[in-house]
Amino acid sequence: MTAPVRLLDLQGELGLYRAAALAALERVVDSQVFIMGPEVAAFERELGEYADLPPAVGVSSGTDALLVALMALGIGPGDEVLTSPFTFFATAGAVARLGARPVFVDIDPATFNLTEAGVRAGLTPATRAVIPVHLFGQLCDLGRFVDEAGRPAIIEDAAQALGATLRGRMTGHFGEMSTLSFFPSKNLGGFGDGGAVLTRDEKLRERLSVLRLHGSKPKYFHHFVGGNFRLDALQAAVLRVKLPLLDELSARRQANAARYDALFAGSGLVDRGLVVPPTCLPDAGHVYNQYVIRSPDRDALARALGEAGVETAIYYPRPLHLQPCFGDLGYGPGDFPEAERACAEVLALPVHPLLTEADQARVVGAIAAHHKL
Numbered sequence: 001m002t003a004p005v006r007l008l009d010l011q012g013e014l015g016l017y018r019a020a021a022l023a024a025l026e027r028v029v030d031s032q033v034f035i036m037g038p039e040v041a042a043f044e045r046e047l048g049e050y051a052d053l054p055p056a057v058g059v060s061s062g063t064d065a066l067l068v069a070l071m072a073l074g075i076g077p078g079d080e081v082l083t084s085p086f087t088f089f090a091t092a093g094a095v096a097r098l099g100a101r102p103v104f105v106d107i108d109p110a111t112f113n114l115t116e117a118g119v120r121a122g123l124t125p126a127t128r129a130v131i132p133v134h135l136f137g138q139l140c141d142l143g144r145f146v147d148e149a150g151r152p153a154i155i156e157d158a159a160q161a162l163g164a165t166l167r168g169r170m171t172g173h174f175g176e177m178s179t180l181s182f183f184p185s186k187n188l189g190g191f192g193d194g195g196a197v198l199t200r201d202e203k204l205r206e207r208l209s210v211l212r213l214h215g216s217k218p219k220y221f222h223h224f225v226g227g228n229f230r231l232d233a234l235q236a237a238v239l240r241v242k243l244p245l246l247d248e249l250s251a252r253r254q255a256n257a258a259r260y261d262a263l264f265a266g267s268g269l270v271d272r273g274l275v276v277p278p279t280c281l282p283d284a285g286h287v288y289n290q291y292v293i294r295s296p297d298r299d300a301l302a303r304a305l306g307e308a309g310v311e312t313a314i315y316y317p318r319p320l321h322l323q324p325c326f327g328d329l330g331y332g333p334g335d336f337p338e339a340e341r342a343c344a345e346v347l348a349l350p351v352h353p354l355l356t357e358a359d360q361a362r363v364v365g366a367i368a369a370h371h372k373l
Contacts, residue, residue: 005350005359007311008185012354013249017241021191024237034233043236046243047196051162051172056196057208058231062159062181064212065195066094066131068229069155069177072207075100075128082122082152083131084114085319085331086339091133091157092320102329103127104321106336110279112292112346113140120145129153134161134171136315136348137187137253137289141166141281146174155179159195162188163250165285172198177208182239187253187289188246194235252353253288256360260291260349263364267373274371276345290315291351298345301370308366313348 014021028039040058048055059065075081077099083091085104092102105122108115112135119130119142129152132140137160145151154175158164161171162180172178182194199205210217215226261277269275276294280286292315295301302312319339321331333340349363 002309004309004311005355005363006352007313007348007350009352009354010184010189013352017245020241021238024241025234028233028237036230037233039233039236039240040231043231043240043243044196046240048198050243050246051170051178051198053172053198053200054202054205056180056198057205057212058236059195059197059208059212059229060231061193062179062183062195063090063094064227064229065159065179065181065197066090066155066157067097068208068211068227069179069197070094070098070100070129071211071226072177072204073129073153073155078126079128080124080126081129081131082119082127083157084133084135084339085321085336086112086316086342087133087135087157087320088159088316089320089323090159091131092326095131096326100128101126102320102326104331104336104339106338107342109338109342111138111140111281112136112342113138114142116141116143116145123152127152129155130175131155131157132175133157134159134164136278136292137161137164137287138278138281138284139164139166139171139174141284142174153177158198159183160186160289161287162186163246163285164287166281167283172200176201177204182235187250187287188239188242190235190242191238192232192235194231194239196231249353250287253291253351254286256351256353256355257286257288257291259357259360260351260364263360264293267364267368269364269368269371269373272371272373274373275367288351290348292346292348294342294345295347296345298347301367302347304370305363305366308362308369310363310366311350314346315348316346317343319343 044055156178158171159181182190211226212229
């Protein structure tokens with residue numbers, strides 16, 4: 001029986017760093033310092049250096065990174081936060097948890113990201129922050145809005161885009177803060193949950209550092225209400241091992257994406273409008289946390305690929321403005337047509353670093369066979 005083409009190959013990737021990761025875990029176990037401590041501090045420093053920024057603030061998850069970033073800005077009831085309806089739930093969920101209102105604007109159909117024009121059109125006097133999502137591994141380009149005086153705060157949701165670049169700059173350079181996730185399936189993934197916030201603002205960094213410790217500094221003296229948002233030392237130790245591998249693994253993903261592009265171009269699928277490959281902006285370095293195509297018969301194609309032994313995923317099947325929990329926001333079908341159309345058409349194909357040329361030929365061949373090409 002032919003082995004399936006996996007959407008992810010985390011076990012295979014483990015072989016690249018297994019011994020070093022186990023040694024790092026053993027180091028933490030022997031130290032018995034599991035909460036904060038030198039491993040977390042070292043990872044924060046190394047991550048900041050990687051992004052050409054001050055040390056990061058390690059937190060417990062990508063969701064908590066968004067939450068604590070909003071808390072650091074004092075976002076709460078009466079405030080509006082502008083973001084995308086086509087993203088993982090946490091982006092808007094963190095806003096709602098603080099009693100603020102998520103306000104959605106539609107996406108660019110080519111990149112799936114927000115646009116400068118869309119953001120400007122969605123601003124109101126109540127807008128306190130904008131969360132551009134760097135979806136699927138490509139940085140969101142908000143153009144001149146980023147450098148405009150008096151604009152609302154920008155929190156970059158870079159959960160899927162660590163290592164991506166736009167005009168030579170990484171995430172963390174396009175707003176007040178950038179939030180990261182180290183969920184195991186991310187390009188830099190840990191052995192469980194983890195996250196971080198990057199910022200160039202020392203006052204914000206200090207506030208983030210205190211908020212993650214229940215708002216206390218020193219211990220038991222609480223300046224404001226925070227939370228238990230600490231990054232686990234075991235996760236930090238593993239991430240320190242994996243961070244030096246990130247650029248190489250991202251380069252493999254980029255090579256796989258380029259190969260898909262060439263295979264699709266030569267298959268006739270693109271010319272016939274049966275597949276739309278992802279778009280990479282000029283002057284951008286897309287790191288392809290996912291390689292997401294569009295297909296007008298996405299559901300049938302996903303079933304056919306599954307029957308052919310190719311794993312796929314749908315990110316995301318329902319836009320946020322149509323989620324039942326956001327029904328009180330007053331949105332309805334047709335309000336954000338590009339996001340809704342994307343939810344009906346997108347399909348993520350395997351693009352992990354260990355994917356082979358034969359695997360990719362099999363994937364594209366199965367798509368062509370489904371369309372009888």
